[in-house]
Amino acid sequence: MEKKKIDFELLIYENENELSQNDKKLLEKAKEAMQNAYAPYSKFKVGAAVLLENGEVVQGNNQENASYPSGLCAERVAVFHAGATYPGVTILAVAIVASSSLHEVTVPAAPCGNCRQSMIEYEQKQKSPISIILGVPNGPVYKCASMSDILPLAFNSSFLSDS
Numbered sequence: 001m002e003k004k005k006i007d008f009e010l011l012i013y014e015n016e017n018e019l020s021q022n023d024k025k026l027l028e029k030a031k032e033a034m035q036n037a038y039a040p041y042s043k044f045k046v047g048a049a050v051l052l053e054n055g056e057v058v059q060g061n062n063q064e065n066a067s068y069p070s071g072l073c074a075e076r077v078a079v080f081h082a083g084a085t086y087p088g089v090t091i092l093a094v095a096i097v098a099s100s101s102l103h104e105v106t107v108p109a110a111p112c113g114n115c116r117q118s119m120i121e122y123e124q125k126q127k128s129p130i131s132i133i134l135g136v137p138n139g140p141v142y143k144c145a146s147m148s149d150i151l152p153l154a155f156n157s158s159f160l161s162d163s
Contacts, residue, residue, distance in 0.1 A: 008149035013141040019133075022051075023095070023143070027135050029057050030074075030095040037061035037074065043101045046074040046109070050082045053090035058082040075115040079122060090126045094119065095133040108134030108142045116151040123147045124156055 016024050026049050034047025039062055046062040060078025064071040075096060082091060098109040111119065111132075123130045129146035144150060 006152045008144060008146075008152070010149075011143040013143070015139065016135060016141050019141060019143075023093070023133055026051050026057065026093055026095040027097065027133055027141065029059055030097040030133075030135070031137065033059035033061045033074065033078070034097050034099060038063045040064060041066070041068070044098065045100070046096065046098045048074040048078040048097075049095045050078045050091055051093040051095075052082060052086055053092055054086065056082075056086060056089070058085065073112060073115050075111050076118050079119055083122065090128055091122055091130050093131040093133060095135065097135045097137065099137050105136050106139050108136055108140065110134060110142075110150060116147065117155065120147045120151050120154045120156075124154070 013019060016027050019027065029049035030047040032047065033049060034045050037045035037047060039045045041064050048060045050058045052058065058078050058081050060074045060081055062071065062074045063077060075094060079091065079094065096111065099105050119130060123146065129148070132144050132147060132150065134142040148154065
């Protein structure tokens with residue numbers, strides 16, 4: 001038997017004022033997107049902002065539906081929109097902010113499994129890391145250098161072919 005430990009570095013900032021100006025701007029864009037989320041059922045609003053290599057920022061927010069599986073998370077809305085609008089342009093970073101009208105969200109919420117899988121696909125396709133910035137409206141900010149940090153044993157295209 002072989003035993004391996006998989007870990008990653010997570011930067012924890014007390015608040016957004018400790019971020020670089022670029023990261024702070026991206027987080028603000030995610031907050032802006034969060035305000036327009038459609039979350040009448042969960043009351044849990046999420047906004048995402050994707051920074052592209054060409055300087056463009058693409059926003060997304062969660063879109064719920066009474067038939068829950070039909071909704072879509074903010075991260076996938078933003079990343080898919082970026083992929084459709086700017087095909088082939090490298091994604092540098094994704095900022096994600098979450099809040100709830102039912103209770104105070106005091107720690108950043110990480111992407112769900114579907115969003116992690118979708119974002120890792122872009123990271124693998126572009127062969128360069130996508131940094132993740134996670135925040136709440138008034139609280140700590142988490143940052144990690146790569147999607148692969150938060151999905152270390154990712155499913156990828158190599159499982160689907162013999163090449």
